[in-house]
Amino acid sequence: MIHVNRFRKDRRGQFVILVAVIIAAFMFSLILSIGQINARRQEVSYEPVDETVLAITSDFERCLTRALAIATQNYSETWDMDLAKISGEKFINDWLKVLLESYQGFGIDITLIPEKGTGKNIAWAIDWDKKEGISMVYTTFGMNIKAYGLKNLAITMQRTLYLEILNTEVKLNNSDSLIIVAFRVCLGGMKKRFIPVSDLAQANVKLLVNGTNEIKIESLEYLNQGTYRATFNFDGSVIKYITLIVTDNNGIRVAARWGSCILFLESDDLSTQGIDNEGSFTINGTTVKLQHAPYVLSLFTNQTLAISFAPPTGSEFKYFSSIGFVDVSQNGVNAIIKVKNYGYESVNARVIAHYNSSSIPTVENCNITLMSLEDGGATFNLGNITLTWSGVSQTFDELPASVLVPYNEWIEIKYDPEPGYLFKYWEWDPVYAIEMDDSFSSSTVFRATGNGTIIAVYSTSRPAEWRTIYLAPLKEKGAGSEKKEEFSLTIKYPDELPDVTPRLNNPHDSRKGETVETTPTDLLLGEEITIIIWAKYTKEGKEKDDYINVKFTLGYIDSEGVFHEIGNNTASIGKSSGPPVEQPPIYISPNIEVIPAGSKIVLIIERLDEGEGTLHIDCGPGKSRIILW
Structure with a gap:
């Protein structure tokens, strides 16, 4: 009897243990199920909002790209900045309306956030007036999505196309000109760095001469790092400035402008009064005859040009002189002209071939008037001029001043500007009566073969x-x-x-x-x-x-x-x-x-x-x- 009771007690203990094991297994399974349900709920909660934000952001990036394309295309046709901005902003606002309609039921609210300090919610930069051009649109939009509990998300976006003219060269061929332009194009967006644009075709590049004359592109070569070389054929030789317009494959346009150095080739008979423009120049194998008018052509910064001059029959060539942003290295009737760095605005320069058709009357002294003038004419006769010859120096503090100098003798001349001003170059008149060694040095030498005026041109000290x-x-x-x-x-x-x-x-x-x-x-x-x-x-x-x-x-x-x-x-x-x-x-x-x-x-x-x-x-x-x- 005792053994039977003990057996029953053992059976009850085993049953209790078995039940406990079953309950523990059930609870563990329940915990796993709840965890999986929570995970699925999180996936349902978070995945759609991520996808929605990504879709809207990508779409808005495309919107800005298209808006900048519309604005820059408008500007290239109208050259009206206000109209260009209006056209781009209209596209952005229309996009916002369509977007809100597309996401009805989600409780989406999107606004363009004004920038602190400016109050503008869309910023534009379309600057095409220099050698470096930029087209940019920038904005920050705020987004709320009630369906997912998303609030106050701010996303900043920017689209930029940058163009820089690196070098321009004009090659003359009879009456035609071959214009060669090296330039660089970069694209900027949300990243810090500008990305080189490497996929331009000839159809993406356009050149305007003097603002309105579009000329044909002959070739386009990609070099590296967004740098290209384009060649254009221009029927003429006078180019005041060029405007390079580039359109990327998104339709965004950007332009840059570079003015030329307009060069006047002239001749001067030293035995007469004034420029007579007779004789002929040979330029790159092509001879042009002066018919009482200068020959005009265009060059660009650092470009060189080889010329030679043939005076009229029976005359003797003497020398070349220059005025403006060019240097002349001469060897007899031959010379090399090099254009100085003048920035990006249009400038003028003159190269004059001097010759003698008869003997010049002998005189002992020449009367020279000394003056100074600010570039642009705002002030005049500031600073002083010092002349030195035969070991004697004379300083003229009060300008204008007149002085008698020896005929055809080299005389040192020096200009000292007042504080805050900078010497630029010398001018003289008449050009046939005075010869100067270096017109761009404040201290140089000159000689006179007739009466005339020498002017020191200065500017405010602002290179x-x-x-x-x-x-x-x-x-x-x-x-x-x-x-x-x-x-x-x-x-x-x-x-x-x-x-x-x-x-x-x-x-x-x-x-x-x-x-x-x-x-x-x-x-x-x-x-x-x-x-x-x-x-x-x-x-x-x-x-x-x-x-x-x-x-x-x-x-x-x-x-x-x-x-x-x-x-x-x-x-x-x-x-x-x-x-x-x-x-x-x-x-x-x-x-x-x-x-x-x-x-x-x-x-x-x-x-x-x-x-x-x-x-x-x-x-x-x-x-x-x-x-x-």
């Missing part, structure tokens, strides 16, 4: 190439938390596109950049200096502070290494999840008038905040820069 100074990145320095991405300043942005965007990572962090070049002369500053900065501020979290204050200090280091502050100002840089954008202009009123020659210009960027986050400064074509006047 054109120093008007705009660009921020250019340098390599990283340091390591770890001490690593810094530094920048420099340069008057010519390097051909290589930037790989580094200088960042300021810490509170009160600062960066200093100075010009690679030193000022060639005293620089006369304007009443206001403008600093254009492409920047953004990034910071994790949702703190109220969505901007930081940044101090910009401009100065220079003189030839002895001493720093001098020109002025400073503070700007607010907004928080953004997109690429750096153009900030409102920063204006500085300089506390000095002139930056001395031999100086390096310095820009110091300093954060004034106590918080965290990173300040990004973007460098690149058409981006961060300083405009001195």
Whole structure:
């Protein structure tokens, strides 16, 4: 009996254990099922919103591309900036309406967010008046999707096409001209770097001569890194300026303009009064006869041209002279003309072949009037002129002044401008009575064979190439938390596109950049200096502070290494999840008038905040820069 009871008790214990095991297995299975259900619910919740945002973003990127294409095509046909912007913005607004209709029931709300400081929700940059052209549209749109609980998503987008004319050359062939243009095209979008465009065809490239005359393209050759060489045939020899228009495969257009050096080839009989324009010039094997009028043709910066001159029968050739942006190297009746770097605006130049058809009457002295004149005629007779001959110097502080100089004797002449002004070149009249060795040197020699006037032409001390100074990145320095991405300043942005965007990572962090070049002369500053900065501020979290204050200090280091502050100002840089954008202009009123020659210009960027986050400064074509006047 005892054994039976013990057997029953053992059976009950085994049953309890078995039930416990079954319950545990059921609970484990239930937990797995709940987890799978939650995972599926998460997939249902998150996957559609990701797909929707991606679809809208991609569509909006295509929208901006098409809007920029419409705006730039409109501008190339009307040359009216307002009409171009209106056409592009209309397409964007129409796209928004269609989008909202397409996603009815999702509770989608999309708005274009105005930029701080400008109030504009769409920014355009269509600048085609220089050797570097840019077409850009930029905006930030905010998105809410109620169906998925998505709120306050801000997405920044930008589309840019950049064009730079690198070199232009004109080759004369009888009455025709072959125009060869080297240029570079880059595309910019959400990425920091500009991407070379490598798929242009001849149909994508157009050239206008003098603004209206479209000429035929003969060939297009792709070189590398977005660089091309195009050849055009022009029926004529006089080109005031060219406008290169490029259309990429998305239909976006961009243009750049380059003015020529219009060259007048003339002749002068030294035995008569005034330019007579007789004789003939031979240019690249083609002879053109002057018929009492100059021969006119066009050249571009750094281009050379070989010429020779044949005076009228019975006359004797003497020498060549030049006026304007050309140098002449002569060997008898032959000469090489080289065009100087004159920028991108149209300029004029003259090359004169002097000859003698009869004997010149002998005189002892010539009466020379000395003057000075500001380029453009704003002021005159500033500075002084010094003449030296036979070991004696005479300085004329009061201009104009008249002086008798020996006939046909070389005389030293020197012009000293007043502070804040810069010598440019000499002019004289009549050209047949005065010969000057170097008309572009403030100190040179001349000789006179008749009475005349010599004029020292000066300008405000503002070399054109120093008007705009660009921020250019340098390599990283340091390591770890001490690593810094530094920048420099340069008057010519390097051909290589930037790989580094200088960042300021810490509170009160600062960066200093100075010009690679030193000022060639005293620089006369304007009443206001403008600093254009492409920047953004990034910071994790949702703190109220969505901007930081940044101090910009401009100065220079003189030839002895001493720093001098020109002025400073503070700007607010907004928080953004997109690429750096153009900030409102920063204006500085300089506390000095002139930056001395031999100086390096310095820009110091300093954060004034106590918080965290990173300040990004973007460098690149058409981006961060300083405009001195």
